[in-house]
Amino acid sequence: MADALIAAMKTSASGLEAQSMRLRIISENLANAQSTGRTAGSDPFRRKTIAFGAELDRASGATVVQVKNVMGDQSPFKLEFDPGNPAANAAGYVKMPNVNLISEMADMREANRSYESNLQVVKQAREMISMTIDLLRGGS
Amino acid sequence: MSQVQLMNLAAQKIEWLSTRQEILAQNVANVNTPRYLAKDIMQFEAFLDNAGLGMAKSNPLHMDVSAGVAAQPNTVVDRQGEMNHSGNNVSLENELLKLGETNSQFALNTGLIKSFNRMLMASLKG
Numbered sequence: 729m730a731d732a733l734i735a736a737m738k739t740s741a742s743g744l745e746a747q748s749m750r751l752r753i754i755s756e757n758l759a760n761a762q763s764t765g766r767t768a769g770s771d772p773f774r775r776k777t778i779a780f781g782a783e784l785d786r787a788s789g790a791t792v793v794q795v796k797n798v799m800g801d802q803s804p805f806k807l808e809f810d811p812g813n814p815a816a817n818a819a820g821y822v823k824m825p826n827v828n829l830i831s832e833m834a835d836m837r838e839a840n841r842s843y844e845s846n847l848q849v850v851k852q853a854r855e856m857i858s859m860t861i862d863l864l865r866g867g868s
Numbered sequence: 869m870s871q872v873q874l875m876n877l878a879a880q881k882i883e884w885l886s887t888r889q890e891i892l893a894q895n896v897a898n899v900n901t902p903r904y905l906a907k908d909i910m911q912f913e914a915f916l917d918n919a920g921l922g923m924a925k926s927n928p929l930h931m932d933v934s935a936g937v938a939a940q941p942n943t944v945v946d947r948q949g950e951m952n953h954s955g956n957n958v959s960l961e962n963e964l965l966k967l968g969e970t971n972s973q974f975a976l977n978t979g980l981i982k983s984f985n986r987m988l989m990a991s992l993k994g
Contacts (some may be wrong), residue, residue, distance in 0.1 A: 732886035736893035750900075780901040782894075790890065793897040845960050849893045852877030853969045856889065859978045860882070860929050863985070 735790035736853045742792035742847035746780055749795050750839045753778045754832055761827040773825040775801035778821035801826055878981050885911050885974050887941045892970065895963050902954040906946040906963070915941045 753776050763773040781796040803826045811820035888909045898904040909915075949957040 732883070732890040736886070739890065739893040739897045743893075746897070748898075753923060754948050780898070782898045782901050782904050789896070793895045793901055810994040838900070842896075842912065842931075843958070846963060847968060849889075849896050853889055853893065856886065856974045859975060860993060861969050863978055863981055 729790075733788065733853045733857050735788050738785070738788055739792050739848055740771065740791045740846045740849040740853070742785075742794065743841060744850075745793055746793045747839050747843040751780050751836065751843075752840065753798060754836050757827050757832050758829070761825055761829060761832075763825060764815040764822055766815065770815060770823075771795060772805060772815070772823050773827070775803070775827045777801050784819060874984050875981070878977055878984070881912065882974070882975050884909065884915050884941050885970050885977065888970050889967070889974075891943055891961045892963055892967050895958050896960070898969075899958045899960055899963075900955060902955070904956050906949060906958045906965075908946050908988075910942045910944055943993065959966065 730837045737782050742844055757775050760773040765772050776798055777800075778798050779796045779858045780793050783788075783794045785792045804822040805826050808824050809820055810822045832866045891909055892908050895906050940986050946957070949962070951957045
């Protein structure tokens, strides 16, 4: 019985971990939203994306969530005219990162909501375990 | 007491509820996983039919109809609900609603066990 509840907490913990990893990637993207290359015509920071996958944890038999891979976003870079920049190419254009602030913000809200829900599950499972333990106290 | 098997029934309900909690936790954890389908547990009535409470025997020559082994509650894949672009159909509101339901049923169940126990103790002490 408690095994199932502990497995539930383990699964939620994996969800918390995955969502915080997602938040980390988002903060990397936001922090580097203006990071250009160093040499003339070089590529700037490439936006990172994160992918999750459901995986069976053989030790506990619970299906947990794991970060499958972190990839670079292949969408094209924006070009900005700035001849004075050291990263400008021969025509005076600088490649800017393909980070979209609005979609990063939306992603951040979603990560926040998912994190909250996982936390709620942990709380409820803990409450259920303590209710079971309370049976021993009130039995006399 | 043993004829009505109150404690046995309560224990099975607790097992069913904790397994349900585990499955709901999986759904919530995988809310952003592509191609993940929401799961739920089979109905408690169906689980009870599988597990069987067994029939009380008043004579050893009676046929043994107790199922004996505790069955494991099965999971069912939920194919309803809106499908996302990523092929995920977990609805967070729905899952949290089910979690609250599971929690209150668990509270009711432990409360019942507590009161059975109190009755048992009262009859022992006289």
